[in-house]
Amino acid sequence: MLEFHLSTIVFTVLNLLVLYFILRKLLFGRVNAVLEQRAALVQNQLSSAEADRRQAGELKARYEDKLTDARQEAAKLVADAQTRAQRVYESKLAQAEADAKRLRSEAEAQIASERENMLQGARNEVASLALLAAAKVAQQAMDGESDKALVDSFLAEVGEQA
Numbered sequence: 001m002l003e004f005h006l007s008t009i010v011f012t013v014l015n016l017l018v019l020y021f022i023l024r025k026l027l028f029g030r031v032n033a034v035l036e037q038r039a040a041l042v043q044n045q046l047s048s049a050e051a052d053r054r055q056a057g058e059l060k061a062r063y064e065d066k067l068t069d070a071r072q073e074a075a076k077l078v079a080d081a082q083t084r085a086q087r088v089y090e091s092k093l094a095q096a097e098a099d100a101k102r103l104r105s106e107a108e109a110q111i112a113s114e115r116e117n118m119l120q121g122a123r124n125e126v127a128s129l130a131l132l133a134a135a136k137v138a139q140q141a142m143d144g145e146s147d148k149a150l151v152d153s154f155l156a157e158v159g160e161q162a
Helices: 006-138 145-161
Strands: none
Touching: 006 145
């Protein structure tokens, strides 16, 4: 069986106390120092991460502000471009309408001129035919200027009645 001796118990307790003080002096101090360093390192990393998070938030806010400004500037540029394009369109349209009116008036003037020339040519032709017919009727030549004036006045009267 197991025997307990007081000397063995005392010696064991003394050994444990000596071992405890030696370990406390040599090991626990160093372990605690390492644990404290580790805790300080973790605390520094946490504070650094918090500072980085705040800085990232500030950068994000600046980025969003710049993005908003860029979008507003882009919208302004698009609106300006649309306004300029509308003005150019209206200017080109007005110029095209003016050109069309000018061409139309020129064409109408040319048509009126050609019509007048054709009417004058037709009058001259009718006058010469009338002179020729009158000469045949009168059996004599009608070449004088007074004869032509007489035929022109006749044709003018006929043209007014028609």
